Amino acid sequence: MGGVTVASALLLVATASLLTSSGVQAGKILVFPVDGSHWVNMNLLIQSLHARGHEVTVVRSATSWYIKESAPHYRSITVALPSAIIIEQEDFFVSFVVKMLAIHKEGATLSGFVKFYWEMLGTLSKIHQQASMLAVEMFENKTLMQSIRDTQYDVVLLDPGLPVGVLVAHELKLPTVFNARWVTSGEGHFVVAPSPTSYVPTSGYAISDKMNFGQRVKNTFQYVINMCIDKFIVCPHYDRLVDRYFGPDVNFYELLQGADIWLMRVDFVFEFPRPTMPNIAYIGGFQSKPTQPLSSELEEFVQSSGEHGFILMSLGTLVNGLPEEITSEIAAAFAQIPQKVIWRHAMKQPPKNLGNNTLLVKWMPQNDLLGHPKIRAFVAHGGTNGIYEAMYHGVPIIGMPLLFDQFENVLRMEERGAAKGVDATRLTRHSFLEAIQEVLHNPSYATNMKRLSALHRDKPMHPLETALYWIEFVMRHKGASHLRTESYRMPWYAFHSVDVACCLVAVLLTLTAVVVASIRFLCLRLCGRRKTKKE
Incomplete structure (x- = not known):
């Protein structure tokens, strides 16, 4: 592969896979990426999908930093936003790093804790508020939405770090595939799979899966914080859009949890073992490839x-x-x-x-x-x-x-x-x-x-091929609902069996009350007989 570029090598691999795969037909894929380093991963998927004959359309904002308007392997839909998403500004992360380093330097103090969350939560809310406007601009542009409907896409591929594409996919009634590690509340597994805080480290708490009691307390506390941030800081921006465009019967978090396939950028050689679900495919390290000669x-x-x-x-x-x-x-x-x-x-x-x-x-x-x-x-x-x-x-x-x-x-x-x-x-x-x-x-x-x-x-299939297989699987079968658990449709008390526990406790209390009442009745009756005999 001496004179072959890395991109060409990847295209050759994808083309060879195209020739050997069965039942693969060219389809149309609508992509909602996240800018920055996330785009590096998504762009590789797009290149490989294009090499397999699929038509890819990328939705981008007019101020995108990495995501270019024109490229040989995709066409784009450029949406002008009222204000640029701050993560698309190249100098944002430099200034943000400086602020966060200054806060971390204060150490584990109350003022440092407050400053950290004040800075982080304000920035997080602003990012999602700006990103949510992408959906508004698209939904209000009737001509654009009709053009997208007329194109008849087969699937929506998106990065749920900024989950605007979830709303558009629901409007278009299209199956969704997530290229994910992160979602609005942190690591993606916490949305789609059981995540016991007793041995699954929570996003934002650097700890191993071998926790003592104090660490498990901190881990649970961090989990509660993450859920509160998601519910009160992030999700309201999207909840307002759901109420506005879909009505009260649709729940944003259910849309997020209802993805057909999660392409999780995780390998358990790196990640700690944890529970998973049948609609999660692991593609950690899919960007890894052999080397090319240096200049x-x-x-x-x-x-x-x-x-x-x-x-x-x-x-x-x-x-x-x-x-x-x-x-x-x-x-x-x-x-x-x-x-x-x-x-x-x-x-x-x-x-x-x-x-x-x-x-x-x-x-x-x-x-x-x-x-x-x-x-x-x-x-x-x-x-x-x-x-x-x-x-x-x-x-x-x-x-x-x-x-x-x-x-x-x-x-x-x-x-x-x-x-x-x-x-x-x-x-x-x-x-x-x-x-x-x-x-x-x-x-x-x-x-x-x-x-x-x-x-x-040591894998039976390269992670990139695994990702491509599952995207095409969803396209062939118009979704993968048979792999998706229905737990996300359940209310919290049913999901955690609180209602079952309450029922069992009620039955137990009833039985206890009956036994106690029966014993008391027998005791009173026995005492009454003894009193009659004495008289």
Whole structure:
């Protein structure tokens, strides 16, 4: 595959699968993606679906950052919103990281807790309020909606992180497939599958599945917080739309839970074991792929590392930089190691204390560098895309979580002995250097990651093929309702069997009352006889 690009290789794989699959017919797919790093995953699915002959239409806002209006593998519907969704603004995550790092630096204090949730909840509400307007703009545009109906789509593929597509799919009466890990209330399993807080870590609480009593209390408390945030901060924006366009008989949360298939970006080599459901297909690491040759400039730099090899550092697609006081400490630590360093650094000013062994780049072929024989470690923020790529290639991680689920992701790799986490708010050149040297010189990190890589690769079907199969399954059968539990239609008291418990308690109390009354009656009667005899 020397001269073949990565995209071409993926298209060849998808085309070969098309020729060998049975009963696959070209269909029409309406896609509602989420911008940023989520788009990287969705775009790969779209490319593969296009290669199999399907016609794909992507709904995007006019201010989308990553999602382009024109592309060879999809056509687009561009919707102008009253105001741009803030996550589509490239500088948003830089400023948001700075705010959150400052709050985390205060530590576990009451003021820090209040500031964290005040900042997070305000931002979260604004994001969903802006995103919900996409549905308003579409529903109010009768010409657009009629055009979409006339196209006669077969399925709606969407990312439920911003679940506007769920409302449109309901209006069009189309089956839905989720490309998901996150939904409005956190990790997707908590919406669709049983999630006992006794051993299933809750979104927002970085803990393993082996919890003591205190941790289980905190885990349950975090679960309640997540449910309250979802009910009172996020869902009201969509509930108002449901009431406005569908009436009181339709419930937004039931629409969210009623997806035909959940393509869950999870692999249990990485995730902790937990209950699941028959309409969940696991595609964790579906973006992983073999490496391609590096450019001559990068290859020359990598080869100059000699026997020491090189370290890769990237903070993903959404975070373009760290505060200067952190980057200068990182640069100083890198300058003290014999390894070469390739650092994705998109800020205009280079960090202070930069050593001659460090190469700054605005973009890099991350997958190809992670698969290079001279790679020694990966310094990452803990995004799932980067973790799965590192796991696929067997590269140990130095994790520097900054936002959202990154803390939980790094912890999962630490629990498996394949990563070492560092706290960005307390990072010094000495602490960072110690973390690097531990991962480089303790062979257990590399050994454990190689073991995870072997487990991750050992599958009967590549996760990308699994995703494509289930999308086409839904298209062929007009849905997958036979795999979907009816639990989401049940009221909470029926789902948790509160009514059954109350009935059993009532029966037990009735029986107890009858027994007590009978005994009392017999005792009174016996006492009455004795009194009569004495008289």
